[in-house]
Amino acid sequence: MYEGAVQDLIDELGRLPGVGPKSAQRIAFHLLAADTEDVHRLVDALTEVKNKVRFCEVCGNVAEEDRCQVCRDPRRSTTVICVVEEPKDVVAIERTREFRGTYHVLGGAINPIDNIGPDNLRIKELLTRLADGTVAEVILAMDPNVEGEATATYLSRLLVPMGLRVTRLASGLPVGGDLEYADEVTLGRAFEGRRVVHG
Amino acid sequence: MYEGAVQDLIDELGRLPGVGPKSAQRIAFHLLAADTEDVHRLVDALTEVKNKVRFCEVCGNVAEEDRCQVCRDPRRSTTVICVVEEPKDVVAIERTREFRGTYHVLGGAINPIDNIGPDNLRIKELLTRLADGTVAEVILAMDPNVEGEATATYLSRLLVPMGLRVTRLASGLPVGGDLEYADEVTLGRAFEGRRVVHG
Numbered sequence: 001m002y003e004g005a006v007q008d009l010i011d012e013l014g015r016l017p018g019v020g021p022k023s024a025q026r027i028a029f030h031l032l033a034a035d036t037e038d039v040h041r042l043v044d045a046l047t048e049v050k051n052k053v054r055f056c057e058v059c060g061n062v063a064e065e066d067r068c069q070v071c072r073d074p075r076r077s078t079t080v081i082c083v084v085e086e087p088k089d090v091v092a093i094e095r096t097r098e099f100r101g102t103y104h105v106l107g108g109a110i111n112p113i114d115n116i117g118p119d120n121l122r123i124k125e126l127l128t129r130l131a132d133g134t135v136a137e138v139i140l141a142m143d144p145n146v147e148g149e150a151t152a153t154y155l156s157r158l159l160v161p162m163g164l165r166v167t168r169l170a171s172g173l174p175v176g177g178d179l180e181y182a183d184e185v186t187l188g189r190a191f192e193g194r195r196v197v198h199g
Numbered sequence: 200m201y202e203g204a205v206q207d208l209i210d211e212l213g214r215l216p217g218v219g220p221k222s223a224q225r226i227a228f229h230l231l232a233a234d235t236e237d238v239h240r241l242v243d244a245l246t247e248v249k250n251k252v253r254f255c256e257v258c259g260n261v262a263e264e265d266r267c268q269v270c271r272d273p274r275r276s277t278t279v280i281c282v283v284e285e286p287k288d289v290v291a292i293e294r295t296r297e298f299r300g301t302y303h304v305l306g307g308a309i310n311p312i313d314n315i316g317p318d319n320l321r322i323k324e325l326l327t328r329l330a331d332g333t334v335a336e337v338i339l340a341m342d343p344n345v346e347g348e349a350t351a352t353y354l355s356r357l358l359v360p361m362g363l364r365v366t367r368l369a370s371g372l373p374v375g376g377d378l379e380y381a382d383e384v385t386l387g388r389a390f391e392g393r394r395v396v397h398g
Contacts, residue, residue, distance in 0.1 A: 002261065002286075002290060003252075003261065003262065003263045003267070003268055004251070004263055005244070005247045005248045005250075005251040005252050005263060006248060006252055006261055008244045008247065008248075009244040009245060009247070009248045011244075012240055012241045012244040013241075013244075015237075015241075016226045016229060016230075017225050017226060017229045018222050018225055018226070019218075019222075019226070023217050023218075025287055026216050026217055027215045027216060027217070027218070028248070029285065029286065029287060030215060030216045031215075031245065031248060031249075032248060032249075032252060032261065036249050038214075039245055039246075039248075039249050041211055042211045042212070042214075042245060043242050043245050043246060045204070045207045045208040045210075045211040045212075046208060046211075046230065046238055046241060046242050046245075047238075047242060048204045048207065048208070049204045049205060049207075049208045049227070049230060049231060049238075050230075050231075050235050050238050051204075052203070052204040053202075053204050053205055053231060062201065062202065062205055062231065063202065064202045064203060064204060068202070069202055086228070087201075087228065088224055088228060091201060
């Protein structure tokens with residue numbers, strides 16, 4: 001519809017996740033009107049990310065050196081490993097400041113529809129890390145959805161027989177939420193995981 | 200939250216219109232996992248758009264030469280000018296294949312809140328085009344919102360005394376819509392603009 005370069009940019013932007021044709025057009029015109037300097041900053045950021053960023057050789061998290069920020073930090077405990085699906089889950093957990101152990105990023109979850117089986121995830125690498133016996137606990141922190149549950153079940157069947165303490169994050173009512181609006185599954189989990197109040 | 204390059208990219212993406220922090224993160228991780236070639240195509244498209252694209256010296260539409268595709272086309276009538284706010288409006292009208300005249304892109308609409316007055320729009324350029332008397336009709340095709348209406352009113356007060364035929368696009372019920380769901384203003388306009396049915 002547009003002349004060459006504008007249409008090319010709209011097409012490329014439209015390939016990004018969550019960017020439909022209308023947003024792609026809006027972004028393209030925004031960039032057309034923007035300072036050349038602003039566009040260069042975006043171009044540089046894109047180029048840098050491909051040049052600099054790799055995956056941590058230990059945990060699979062994003063890193064700019066051989067090891068990620070967490071694995072490089074000597075204050076982090078290596079006896080507890082929190083297994084997550086994606087690097088963004090590491091960021092979400094780091095934000096809580098609750099966890100002082102290390103991570104293992106699987107790179108996804110078991111999903112037969114998308115043809116992702118255990119062999120496509122970094123499970124072999126996890127087992128290698130567990131081999132020397134320093135790890136005492138593995139926390140399974142997959143997403144609370146079908147794929148996450150399947151992955152957690154698969155991993156717990158693999159890890160429990162190894163004599164490790166295997167835990168999962170608690171399911172229940174989100175803090176700040178409204179009980180009456182909680183879905184049945186969440187409310188059911190909240191009952192299942194109810195705690196004795198002392199005092 | 201992330202190490203340098205990833206966070207830089209998330210920040211840059213988050214500056215784009217309609218891209219919130221969550222989408223920026225999602226796009227950044229998508230690009231991290233994507234082929235270097237795909238990212239290069241996006242980088243090239245961004246660079247090309249800033250290098251190649253300029254604005255048509257006649258109508259202000261996007262162009263890769265001095266004049267845009269429409270203004271270069273000798274089959275387009277120069278006696279009718281359709282005035283629009285943005286280049287994307289040109290594309291929307293071209294898609295209808297109803298209009299065979301030429302355009303004039305104002306570059307926005309009068310909006311006191313954003314400090315956009317008549318002097319910030321390409322109105323002087325429009326008057327220059329009208330000076331030689333070849334234009335018989337000016338179609339005002341602003342967005343049907345407050346800013347668009349204000350701009351159309353401003354322009355009609357300027358152009359009608361010049362003896363030009365000044366028209367506006369019809370307002371009314373959208374085709375395929377449901378009368379009961381039309382807002383009052385649209386329905387009011389549909390009444391106002393009702394036509395006599397012959398036959």
